[in-house]
Amino acid sequence: MSYTFTVDFDPERPDLTDDTDTQNEIFLQVFNSGDGELFNRLYLDDSISNFSGEPLTGEARLAFFKEFLAVKPRLKATVTHSYVAGDVALIGVDYSIDTTGPDGSPVHLAGQCTDVLRRGADGRWLMAIDRPVAATGLVAE
């Protein structure tokens, strides 16, 4: 793997933790690694991602992540709010993504994203639902 992670996490069994800054840092670095399969491990099997503009889960979600991250888009995200209630958490972030369109031209995406995280039976916190709302660009509805 060519990407160098500066955040401490286990790529085989990632845990987003209940710490907001750690969550954001792992999410950013794994996204920016360009490894769609690894990024998919931040989600539970039946988690719902709306990154593509429609709710995807399972294999369809994995396939989208692989394709979307293959061109190594660059994600920046700032947490705006975070609430934890037992084994579920709601996070809000302002995001921007610089990526490359099908014709090779630069594409800038930006907006707000709502993330729901769940702590599983094994104690790991993972993404359950993401829902970006784009102010600029195509990702989201």
Place this chain on the structure above:
Amino acid sequence: MSQLTDNVEKHTALYVEAFNAGDFATVESFYTEDAVAVWEPGKALSGDARRAYQREFLKSGPKMTAVPRHTFVTGDTALLIVDWTIDTVDADGKPEHLKGVGVDVLRLGEDKVWRYAIDDPFGEG
């Protein structure tokens, strides 16, 4: 407890019914024990503070409408994006019209009913 549902599509409508009846105990039964509510932006309440705020808010007989715009359900966790309005009175007793786009996180309990874990009425503004 009879108002609670295992059908997440019905959850919001049943909550509105309980809210508009002004019945604190029934409204409270729609929340998990450790639920977090953010009824004032940036001010998260849980436990007794949340319950006290809810009890006080219901006293003036506020009336709510709420319609889910999007519902995402995965296993025992759901995210609802809800268009809502509340007609209530302000501190001086004057009519006050509130509205927003709420972000609700629900959990399916072991008793197979959905409850609010996080209630963020101004979550998407």
